[in-house]
Amino acid sequence: MTSPLELVVPLHDPNQSLRLRRFLLAALVYGVAIGLMGLYVVLGFMTLVGWQITTAAILAVNGVIYTVLRSGRNERLRDPSLTGVQMFCTCLLMALTMYQVDSARGALLLLYLVLLMFGVLRLRQWQFMALGLFALVCYAAAIAAVWQTRPWAVNMDVELLQLAAMATLVPCGGFFAGYVGGLRRKLRDRHIALQQAREQAHDLRVLDPLTAVSNRSRIIEFLEYEVARAARLEQPLSVIMLDLDRFKRINRQYGHPVGDEVLKRVAERLQGAMRSIDGLGRYGGEEFLVVLPDTPLAEASVFAERLRERVEGCRFASLPPTFKLSVSVGLAEFRHGDGVWSLIERARGAADHALDAGGGRIDATESR
Numbered sequence: 001m002t003s004p005l006e007l008v009v010p011l012h013d014p015n016q017s018l019r020l021r022r023f024l025l026a027a028l029v030y031g032v033a034i035g036l037m038g039l040y041v042v043l044g045f046m047t048l049v050g051w052q053i054t055t056a057a058i059l060a061v062n063g064v065i066y067t068v069l070r071s072g073r074n075e076r077l078r079d080p081s082l083t084g085v086q087m088f089c090t091c092l093l094m095a096l097t098m099y100q101v102d103s104a105r106g107a108l109l110l111l112y113l114v115l116l117m118f119g120v121l122r123l124r125q126w127q128f129m130a131l132g133l134f135a136l137v138c139y140a141a142a143i144a145a146v147w148q149t150r151p152w153a154v155n156m157d158v159e160l161l162q163l164a165a166m167a168t169l170v171p172c173g174g175f176f177a178g179y180v181g182g183l184r185r186k187l188r189d190r191h192i193a194l195q196q197a198r199e200q201a202h203d204l205r206v207l208d209p210l211t212a213v214s215n216r217s218r219i220i221e222f223l224e225y226e227v228a229r230a231a232r233l234e235q236p237l238s239v240i241m242l243d244l245d246r247f248k249r250i251n252r253q254y255g256h257p258v259g260d261e262v263l264k265r266v267a268e269r270l271q272g273a274m275r276s277i278d279g280l281g282r283y284g285g286e287e288f289l290v291v292l293p294d295t296p297l298a299e300a301s302v303f304a305e306r307l308r309e310r311v312e313g314c315r316f317a318s319l320p321p322t323f324k325l326s327v328s329v330g331l332a333e334f335r336h337g338d339g340v341w342s343l344i345e346r347a348r349g350a351a352d353h354a355l356d357a358g359g360g361r362i363d364a365t366e367s368r
């Protein structure tokens, strides 16, 4: 069931949720400002009409911003949090408020501090300076407009002092915004580095470092899962063991780096033939284990033949063109009561049988 909070803020999307929570915080400050202006009306510093106009403008602007955020249209924009737009609107709304007030504007000026505090946390240094200057210009324009229409409502000396005090806040805030921005960037870089380290740790745990296919424990884990699934759902499952023939000789004759290159290339070729649901792992030094979920023996034989051809068709830059790699392939199909090891041992036995028969061939214990 959708919770009442979920109706206001989409909890399933953390980014949108954060944006809307920030917006609601700003909306709360607007609510306080509306209340404060109500006090101005009671004390006779502002007309009721002025309060109504300002309140309507605040509600309209925030209504539009909320609708855009809630509908998700903001995600198509360059600044999806709408920080710039919200701050720009706040400057204009503040100017409108200042225009409606007849005296005691100083108390409302404190609300600019709130705006600048949000700016310090969210903006870059230059953006903050631009916002600060824009706020100053808006304030000056509001005072000029009051002076034109209701000169009795302006004490120019006081207004100029307030403007000067606000102007000193801009560079100070700019400095803090720069500092906070630097911290934010550092935090983001560390977060990225941590993420990469986590991925590397995961790769080290599950991948074979030489060939980058699953390591022995990972492919066995995968097979355990597939055996349990095949037993429960009564689905076919086959495994293929591929053993590179006379690999020791490659190492001895051409050196270990060449042996490594052969293993990497073979793994690449095998990987290229797999379906997304198949599993490929390096089972031992020159042995690869392929797990084929939902595949009966007959289909696995066709696939094994394709793998054998792919491996034997490999060419290696550091080996003579006459060099021909051959591979012995063993096949086994899951039978009721089979465990992981009995299945592997049958496939392995079949690969040994293929090697005993001269290598470069496929054998399946089940079909003998």
Ligand SMILES: Nc1nc2c(ncn2[C@@H]2O[C@H](COP(=O)(O)OP(=O)(O)OP(=O)(O)O)[C@@H](O)[C@H]2O)c(=O)[nH]1
Binding pocket: 210, 243, 244, 245, 246, 247, 248, 249, 251, 255, 256, 257, 258, 259, 260, 263, 284, 285, 286, 355
């Ligand atoms: N270059 C390289 N060689 C490896 C690696 N891991 C295992 N080997 C070598 O692979 C060879 C495997 O030898 P065997 O198990 O006797 O297999 P084989 O020489 O292919 O003999 P048959 O399987 O009987 O054809 C050994 O020489 C290992 O040193 C590796 O990561 N890199």
